[in-house]
Amino acid sequence: MSEKSLSEDALNLLLSRRSVIANNLGPPGPDAGLMQKILTVAARVPDHKKLVPWRFVVFEGDARAAFGEVLANAYEASDPDPSAFRRDTEAARFTRAPIVVAVISSIANKKSVPEWEQILSAGAACQNLLIAANAAGFSAQWITEWYAYDETVSRALGLADGERVAGFVYIGTAKEPPKERDRPDLDAIVSHWRPV
Ligand SMILES: Cc1cc2nc3c(=O)[nH]c(=O)nc-3n(C[C@H](O)[C@H](O)[C@H](O)COP(=O)(O)O)c2cc1C
Structure with missing residues (x-):
C-alpha cells in the first residue's frame, strides 16, 4: 500500500x-x-447480487421501554414460576442504551444467492454498524441474548418468513473505558497455502 x-x-x-x-x-x-450516517454505513456492505438481505429496526426514546414490556411479557409467558426481579430486568433491557438497532437478516431469494451468503451479509451489516458507531465517537455492543430467538418477540418485531434477528446493536456512550480483550494469535489462525 x-x-x-x-x-x-x-x-x-x-x-x-x-x-x-x-x-x-x-x-x-x-x-x-x-444515526442516518451510521445506518448508511451499515447498509454499505458486500451483498451478492444486490439482494439487500437485511433491514434495520431502530428503537429510541419511549419505544425502548414499550418494547421492554414485550420482552417482560414474553419472559413471563415462558417461565412457569416467573420472578418480579427478572420481569423488571426484561422490561429495562432496551433502556440500557439510548439507541438499539435490531439488524434483521432477511433472506430474499434462496435460489439466486445461497442463504449462507445472505446471512453473512447481515453479519457484515452488524459489524459495519459497530464500526460506524465507533467512528462517530460512540460505543456499541452486538448482542443476541434470549430474545433474538423468541417467537413472541419475533412476532412483535414483525419478522416475516425467512427473517431472523442477526443481532441487537446497542449504541451509546461508555460509562467507563473497556479493558483490552485477548485477541487470537495470528500464527494460530493464519496459514499460507502452498501447492503440495
Ligand atoms: C452474533 C453475535 C451474538 C452475540 N451475542 C452476545 C450476547 O448475547 N451477549 C454478550 O455478552 N455478547 C454477545 N456477543 C459478543 C459481543 O458482541 C462481543 O463480541 C464481545 O463483547 C467482545 O467484544 P469485542 O467486540 O471488543 O471483541 C455476540 C457476538 C456475536 C457476533
Whole structure:
C-alpha cells in the first residue's frame, strides 16, 4: 500500500475498537443526523447480487421501554414460576442504551444467492454498524441474548418468513473505558497455502 492511501485513523480505529457491554452504555447517543450516517454505513456492505438481505429496526426514546414490556411479557409467558426481579430486568433491557438497532437478516431469494451468503451479509451489516458507531465517537455492543430467538418477540418485531434477528446493536456512550480483550494469535489462525 502506498504512503498516500494509508489511513492511519481508520486503521487505529479498527485496531483499538472494543465492544462496551450494554450495561455500561449510557447517554448521549447519536442524534438523528448522525444515526442516518451510521445506518448508511451499515447498509454499505458486500451483498451478492444486490439482494439487500437485511433491514434495520431502530428503537429510541419511549419505544425502548414499550418494547421492554414485550420482552417482560414474553419472559413471563415462558417461565412457569416467573420472578418480579427478572420481569423488571426484561422490561429495562432496551433502556440500557439510548439507541438499539435490531439488524434483521432477511433472506430474499434462496435460489439466486445461497442463504449462507445472505446471512453473512447481515453479519457484515452488524459489524459495519459497530464500526460506524465507533467512528462517530460512540460505543456499541452486538448482542443476541434470549430474545433474538423468541417467537413472541419475533412476532412483535414483525419478522416475516425467512427473517431472523442477526443481532441487537446497542449504541451509546461508555460509562467507563473497556479493558483490552485477548485477541487470537495470528500464527494460530493464519496459514499460507502452498501447492503440495
Ligand atoms: C452474533 C453475535 C451474538 C452475540 N451475542 C452476545 C450476547 O448475547 N451477549 C454478550 O455478552 N455478547 C454477545 N456477543 C459478543 C459481543 O458482541 C462481543 O463480541 C464481545 O463483547 C467482545 O467484544 P469485542 O467486540 O471488543 O471483541 C455476540 C457476538 C456475536 C457476533
